[in-house]
Amino acid sequence: DVKVTQSSRYLVKRTGEKVFLECVQDMDHENMFWYRQDPGLGLRLIYFSYDVKMKEKGDIPEGYSVSREKKERFSLILESASTNQTSMYLCASSSGRTQYFGPGTRLLVL
Amino acid sequence: AQSVTQLDSQVPVFEEAPVELRCNYSSSVSVYLFWYVQYPNQGLQLLLKYLSGSTLVKGINGFEAEFNKSQTSFHLRKPSVHISDTAEYFCAVGRLNAGGTSYGKLTFGQGTILTVHP
Structure with missing residues (x-):
């Protein structure tokens, strides 16, 4: 079975903090994705990566960055968290x- | 750009009744389609997929869907629902590029909340 794990289920941060969300997969997949999910909007793609150190912007990349140093790990970074980034994040x-x-x-940003 | 429309945001239904969750997409190129289910406070779980071949696809938990290219639809059906089917359901479409490959990018619909009442 494919297993995708995320470092935290719930996270509370303050406005202006730098936030790291980690995602790890154990199936040697080339492609990894970060979405945010908001009620009534479905899932929206933030960034994706098709290889180590390769990344492309999705539909809503503003305020986010990503890092993929190893094939199994894809990190989403909120450089300076804001309240409008309160959401569910799916890898x-x-x-x-x-x-x-x-x-x-x-993620809840206060 | 492609888009996905799930025509109903909420569908209430009684237990053991049939249900259809509707999904339409817009794309001028070859597509592949998915239905995912999300139970409360969980990630998305694959329900079924259409990649090619037979247009009627069967998935887990007794669900099935039919790909209709002429109507650009991929409606999800179940003949008899259970209380445990209460969840949010997402339709998603991917687009094959000119070489027939894809990075696996998907466009998701807004979601349909299915509530099964006893």
Whole structure:
């Protein structure tokens, strides 16, 4: 079974803090993705990576950056957290067309 | 750019009744499609997928979906729902590029909350 893990299920941060969300997959997948999920908006792609050190912007990259130093790990970074980044963050990985998701991190920015 | 529309944001239904969750997409190129399910406070779980071949696809938990290219739809159906099917369901579409490959990027619909009542 594919396993995608995220470092935290729940996170509370203050405005202006730098926030790191970590995602690890154990299936040697080339592609990894970060989404945010908000009620009524579905999932929106923030960034994705198709290889180590390679990344591309998704639909809503503003206020975020990513890092992929190793194939199994994809990190999402909020350089200076703001209240409008309060959301559910989902990581996924794929080796082809099917994406497999982690359990999500619910982030609250105060 | 492609888009996905899930026509109902909420669908209430009684236990053992049939259900259909509707999904339409817009794309002028070849696509592949998924339905995912999300139970409360969990990530997304793959329900079923259409990559190619037979347009009727069967998934887990008794769900099935039919790819209709002419109507650009991929509606999800179950003949008899259970209380445990209460969850949010997401339709997603991916686009094949000119070489027939993809990085696996998907566009998701807004989600449909299915509530099964006893």
